[in-house]
Amino acid sequence: xxxxxxxxxxxxxxxxxxxxxxxxxxxxxxxxxxxxxxxERGRPYSEKMQNIILNLTDSISDPQNxxxxxxxxxxxxxxxxxxxxxxxxxxxxxxxxxCRLAKKYFEKILKEEKNLKIITVGSKGHDQLKxxxxxxxxxxxxxxxxxxxxxxxxxxxxxxxLDLFDKNEFDKCIxxxxxxxxxxxxxxxxxxxxxxxxxKNSKKNEEIFYEFEPDEDEILEDLLPKNISIxxxxxxLENSASEQGSRMTAMDSATxxxxxxxxxxxxxxxxxxxxxxxxxxxxIISGAESL
Amino acid sequence: xSENFNLEIISPDQILLNTAVKQVTIPAxxxxxxxxxxxxxxxxxxRPGFIDVEQENKIEKFYVEEGTVEFFNxxxxxxxxxxxxxxxxxxxxxxxxxxxxxxLLENPEINDKEKYIISHKLETLQQIS
Numbered sequence: 001x002x003x004x005x006x007x008x009x010x011x012x013x014x015x016x017x018x019x020x021x022x023x024x025x026x027x028x029x030x031x032x033x034x035x036x037x038x039x040e041r042g043r044p045y046s047e048k049m050q051n052i053i054l055n056l057t058d059s060i061s062d063p064q065n066x067x068x069x070x071x072x073x074x075x076x077x078x079x080x081x082x083x084x085x086x087x088x089x090x091x092x093x094x095x096x097x098x099c100r101l102a103k104k105y106f107e108k109i110l111k112e113e114k115n116l117k118i119i120t121v122g123s124k125g126h127d128q129l130k131x132x133x134x135x136x137x138x139x140x141x142x143x144x145x146x147x148x149x150x151x152x153x154x155x156x157x158x159x160x161x162l163d164l165f166d167k168n169e170f171d172k173c174i175x176x177x178x179x180x181x182x183x184x185x186x187x188x189x190x191x192x193x194x195x196x197x198x199x200k201n202s203k204k205n206e207e208i209f210y211e212f213e214p215d216e217d218e219i220l221e222d223l224l225p226k227n228i229s230i231x232x233x234x235x236x237l238e239n240s241a242s243e244q245g246s247r248m249t250a251m252d253s254a255t256x257x258x259x260x261x262x263x264x265x266x267x268x269x270x271x272x273x274x275x276x277x278x279x280x281x282x283x284i285i286s287g288a289e290s291l
Numbered sequence: 292x293s294e295n296f297n298l299e300i301i302s303p304d305q306i307l308l309n310t311a312v313k314q315v316t317i318p319a320x321x322x323x324x325x326x327x328x329x330x331x332x333x334x335x336x337x338r339p340g341f342i343d344v345e346q347e348n349k350i351e352k353f354y355v356e357e358g359t360v361e362f363f364n365x366x367x368x369x370x371x372x373x374x375x376x377x378x379x380x381x382x383x384x385x386x387x388x389x390x391x392x393x394x395l396l397e398n399p400e401i402n403d404k405e406k407y408i409i410s411h412k413l414e415t416l417q418q419i420s
Contacts, residue, residue: 213335
């Protein structure tokens with residue numbers, strides 16, 4: 001049985017934790033609105049870009065000689081996995097969800113005896129992966145000191161990926177990030193960016209004949225690297241919205257749990273106080289009786 | 292029949308413009324290109340220059356450095372990460388950009404393609420100032 005003093009201390013400490021989580025929730029909520037706006041505004045760009053590339057792919061004249069970024073190297077031996085996580089913790093299952101999905105994929109790759117290479121973006125993912133898969137991590141990027149992720153950072157990641165591709169370091173590149181659906185739900189997602197995954201639209205049957213200026217190959221050569229950066233940027237935006245949403249929900253439930261705990265402790269505290277008073281009374285009364 | 296078609300200018304962080312327009316002139320990679328309604332389906336690049344957007348009774352000008360253009364089914368789509376409304380460019384900004392561009396142009400390591408683009412950028416910037 002903890003003493004009254006212990007209980008009082010415990011209540012105070014839980015209360016101050018509650019204050020912190022409440023403040024974090026507020027901050028996350030404010031940041032979330034902005035991040036969500038950014039993510040939603042960024043979506044049209046990447047979607048339209050994908051669309052253009054899709055249309056281009058359809059009308060390419062010589063598929064054998066298409067750029068390697070589009071059709072791949074023809075092999076499927078080395079996989080490069082870019083795991084994008086946050087730089088800060090205390091955001092619920094956000095980072096673990098991405099890592100879990102990534103780990104599942106890693107296991108599959110290793111089972112098939114393919115080569116695995118990992119780039120981690122964000123320090124939390126690196127922390128979670130380094131113990132098990134440390135030897136596969138070839139690069140660790142973190143933008144901890146940047147307040148806001150802009151296209152410049154995404155471009156940096158994109159360049160890193162492209163450089164490795166030019167050196168023939170990998171055949172397939174997969175991006176892991178959290179897709180922001182709403183505040184409560186964030187879906188971890190794996191997106192293949194090299195070679196470009198062509199999702200056929202079933203409803204689009206009509207053939208469009210585009211005029212190209214300059215010709216298709218040149219456009220594709222310029223567009224594909226750009227598309228990589230754009231997809232990375234999209235992942236960044238989705239991730240930051242997801243991070244804030246996830247943190248908000250986590251902190252909300254933490255605040256609620258702390259409240260429950262305080263209630264329970266207070267009841268305990270009052271009971272033991274009552275018990276002490278009763279005990280003292282009994283002592284006084286029985287002392288008076290014995291006289 | 293209206294003579295208008297739809298124009299969308301989209302940058303990675305926002306939709307800059309989404310409206311009906313009469314005609315648009317874009318600095319395509321191989322030269323200026325004016326697009327009217329019922330233009331043939333087209334995909335092309337932009338080099339540095341101005342986008343002139345002509346609506347019913349007003350003309351808007353945008354400065355742009357690069358981008359991708361798609362025209363299809365009377366919808367013009369301009370994807371670019373470096374667009375700015377001409378009025379929003381300040382004198383100091385322009386002077387700074389001109390200086391930066393000049394430095395780039397003197398770099399002997401650039402290839403012809405880059406040179407072509409950079410010199411267009413310089414020309415455009417000098418036109419504004």
